[in-house]
Amino acid sequence: MAEKLRYTPYRSPTGGWGSVKSLVSHATGQGAVHASASLMRDHNKTGGYMCTSCAWAKPAKPHAAEFCENGAKATFWDLTSKRVTPAFFAQHSVSDLLEWSDFDLEDQGRLTQPMRYDPASDRYLPISWEAAFSEIGQRLQGYDPASVVFYASGRAALETSFMYQLFARLYGTNNLPDSSNMCHETTSVALPQSIGTPVGTVLLEDYEKTDCILSFGQNVGTNSPRLLHNLQKVRERDVPIIVFNPLRERGWEEFVNPQRPGQMVTNRPTRIATQYYQPRAGADIAVMMGIAKLLLEWDDAAKAKGGAPILDHAFIAEHTHGFEAFEANVRDTGWEEILAACGLPRADLENAARVYGHARSVIAIYGMGLTQHKLGVDTVQMLINLLLMRGNIGRPGAGICPIRGHSNVQGQRTVGIAEKVALVPLDQMAERYRFQPPREDGMNTVEACEAIVAGKVRAFIGLGGNFVRAIPERRLMEEKWRDLDLSVQIATKLNRAHLVTGKCTYLLPTMVRSEIDTQASGPQIVTMEDSTTCIHASRGKHKPASEDLLSEPAIVAGIAKATLPANPAVPWDTWVADYALVRDEIEACFPKDFRDFNQRLDQPGGFPRPVAARDRRWETESGKANFKIPKALHASFDDGTDPNVLRLITLRSNDQFNTTVYGYADRLRGIHGSRMVVMMNRQDRERAGVGEGGFARITTAVDDGITRSMAGFQVIDYDIPPGTIAAYFPECNPLIPLWHYAEESKTPAAKSVPVKIERDETTGASVA
CATH class of the missing domain: 2.40.40.20 (Barwin-like endoglucanases)
Structure with a gap:
């Protein structure tokens, strides 16, 4: 429960004893102390389970404790001893629960049985799995498929995600928005235009070879704490780390590694950022424009004196397109407007540019501080421009590294959860599963919201997540959500999305990744993709929270069987019995990415999907990496003209x-x-x-x-x-x-x- 606000600036390092104390508090608070031994033994390790929190890479040689504070909290949250049973819903009406906070709702514990909302009593009532599937299937059969949305959060494994997208397309729609639409969709649009791939080019091993790191709009201490292990090793090689972020975040300043007893005893932190600059929100384009302008000026001076060039002219000539237009744009942009837009003095930009300009191999890290702006695409592409100027794509120790959020949000897109038909091998699916998939693009998250507001959506199926809480314009969305004919929520814990009900609402509880998923062929393995495109196997180790829970693949198959006509080419029950068969299907539909899928499950560190740009092969229309010219120096809807805004x-x-x-x-x-x-x-x-x-x-x-x-x-x-x-x-x-x-x-x-x-x-x- 929220208390009176207390604020004292935090002066201690990230990690350290503060992190340890937090973990003890959360383990005891959730009644999940029993999970602590498994964290040490199984978390993010070969033969164990993959974290349900962030998507940062898992090393081939893991640390003794391969988890961070946030990952441990997520595991304690999943493996809590608290339960939300039908008795809980009998005691609390939905109207009453709507007054509860997000924390209080989820803190009640794990959902244990399928439930259906009863408008007459304003309560959730128990329902059998068979009845739930049958009723949902009958309703779905009565809708125009174009009016149904199949949403996926970033937590479902590759096997579930593949089955889910196939179900939607067999049903007749490409309405497959997902949580990536709300965070890194900008990356998925920007990078293909610039370098021909929708994902980053950096592997974990590149951190061992880099000699400079740039970071924009990313809070490592909160959003991807395990990355701090890599950054600490980078700093111990005296490699500079340059950070641009509006807020000063402790994760970028100091870190004490809980894995190192000596450092814990002395509490002497590792300094992470060697330069830390705080531009105004939305000003990153101006910052990068200033650095680019300095690089050009210094390259001109070096050329005039016969010195070593600053730019990688050979790389630019052989591998890029559009440099001349980009160069002209940078030269034509004046210093006065650059500095006014970014809010930093020129000396700061010079200091950052000088270090970048002398580094051989540079990794650029970024997060949603770049992607969630009006000109987010332009901002990401401007960062690519900086890398291209010095040949920092396709070189060991260099590349672009978007930090993804949820643990499999990137992998879901890889196996077909995408509203854009160009991203999905529909021809292969049509032939293999003997149907005609829809060929028009579906709705992304914002378009689904617009359609709900307009009354064009009849049904919404949510594979995880807390959709009505995560989206913009929440007040209007909650009002319009109640006009939905059908809302189906597949979940582990109670959240607000379950309480903003449609005319008919079902709550279907599922297992978590750390729980043992036993099917007809025995305990199952699931897989996910990390931020560096590496695929990892995950095996649950804990008893499920309730005997009445079903796995996500079983729930997807149950709804699909109740909705669709029988199709011998799509044996739902056989797939649920053995997830290895689903992986065979993934490999058949995506052979380039998943060659020998089942044989490579336990490759230490995961097996990487091929990314052409890593090898300086550019799958773009020009056949080269493209310099892109930004539309403005600020990325915001605010144009900066009103000082009161x-x-x-x-x-x-x-x-x-x-x-x-x-x-x-x-x-x-x-x-x-x-x-x-x-x-x-x-x-x-x-x-x-x-x-x-x-x-x-x-x-x-x-x-x-x-x-x-x-x-x-x-x-x-x-x-x-x-x-x-x-x-x-x-x-x-x-x-x-x-x-x-x-x-x-x-x-x-x-x-x-x-x-x-x-x-x-x-x-x-x-x-x-």
């Missing part, structure tokens, strides 16, 4: 993964007890007339006839650039217009929302 970044806490809130301790920012917090530069707070520790109302600064305003945010003075504020996701999602998304990718633009701040006179006292 601030740019809101929505972000996660240290006690959170995506919409799952583990508690109210954002330890690494020193914020405890509340999530209704807004972090502001002191100058902005004073200009808005808000007292220190006072309360504020945030209102979206757009004129579209809809007022989006939220009160009750307690203000804290924070190390953040003027013109930028930060508050928590998903609490602030009602402030994001549905039409505020990245051009081309339609990723919600949640990292520079234009807002205005005013004093809130209606809410209580100040910070404790």
